[in-house]
Structure formats: structure tokens, C-alpha cells
Amino acid sequence: MKRSIVMASALFVLSLTASQVFAQTTQDTTKKTTTTTTTTTTTTEGASDVVGALASNADYSTALSLVKAAKLDSVLKVGGPYTIFAPNNIAFSNLPAGKLDSLGKDPAKLATLLKGHVVTGKYSKADIIKALTAGKGKFTLTTLDGQPLTLSLAGSKLQLTNAAGSSAQVTLFDLIGANGVVNGLNGILMPKAK
Structure with a gap:
């Protein structure tokens, strides 16, 4: 029991x-x-390409329409990787009266301006931090039009300066596309006057 x-x-x-x-x-x-x-x-995944990444944020609609007007969208949709440092809509609205319209009417001049905002290679925020660290706070890239684009720190902000001395600060990072990335700027990097 x-x-x-x-x-x-x-x-x-x-x-x-x-x-x-x-x-x-x-x-x-x-x-x-x-x-x-x-x-x-x-x-x-992000957008299908960097042009799609640019289209994903309404604050960059002017840059997108200008890329299409200059017929750079067909170039940027294939190949790469690319990084577009895109001016936001406010930057374009700060141009002198009539300047944006005149650029839109001259596709060659517009393409030159826009190519000065594009580099070959994918530079996300993390990649830029690594490059700045290795370069002790400064490094230079080459734009699609063959001009130097210097990235440096201005206080706690990332600043870009082109060969003409025009500069802008990065205000947005990492709009990702399959063939690159878009980082947003608060200004337009104007090329040297010819």
C-alpha cells in the first residue's frame, strides 16, 4: 500500500x-x-535605387524634379553605388528670384550643378563617421563632374564644401536605395561660374 x-x-x-x-x-x-x-x-530593403530613395521624402521633391529635368535619373538608377547630397526644398526656395527657372531651362547647366552633389560610393552616416575619424575630422570625395568635395566638422555639424568654396550642412542621413544613399543638405553647392 x-x-x-x-x-x-x-x-x-x-x-x-x-x-x-x-x-x-x-x-x-x-x-x-x-x-x-x-x-x-x-x-x-530601402528604395529600388537612389532616385527612389530621393523620392521617398517630400522635403526633397524639388531636387527630384531637377534630377529628372537634367535627365540624370536614368544615370542614377543603374550602376553605382552613388551618394547624393541633396539640397532640401527650402534650400532651393532660397535661391535668388528666377534662378531656379533659368536652371530648369538649361539642362546642361543644371546637370553640372547636380553632378556636384553626387559622388560614387555609398556614404551612409556610419561610413562618413569612419572616414572623418580616419581623416582626423576631414576627408575629400570626388563628385560625378570630377570636382573635389570636402567633408569636415563645423562644430557638431557635418559640412560639405566644393571647389568653388560653396558650402552646406548635412541635415538628414541615410535615405537608402538599392544602389546607394541620399543625405540631405540645407544649402546648394553652387559650382564655379564659367
């Missing part, structure tokens, strides 16, 4: 333990499924 009571108690404890283990296994499986789902949705 004592043996039966001990056996019954042991079976009871065993079944209780098995139930708890089963419950924990079920909870762990649910957690793993949730984690996998979350990871999948957060690692989605």
Missing part, C-alpha cells in the same frame, strides 16, 4: 513537471516565431 501511494505521488509529480516543461516549450516556440517575424519586417 505504501508502495502504491509513493508510486501515485511520483506519477503526479512527474505529470505536473511534464506539463510545466510542455508549457515552457510552447511559450518559447511562440517567442521564437514572434522574434523571427519582427526581424523579417524590420530588415526590409
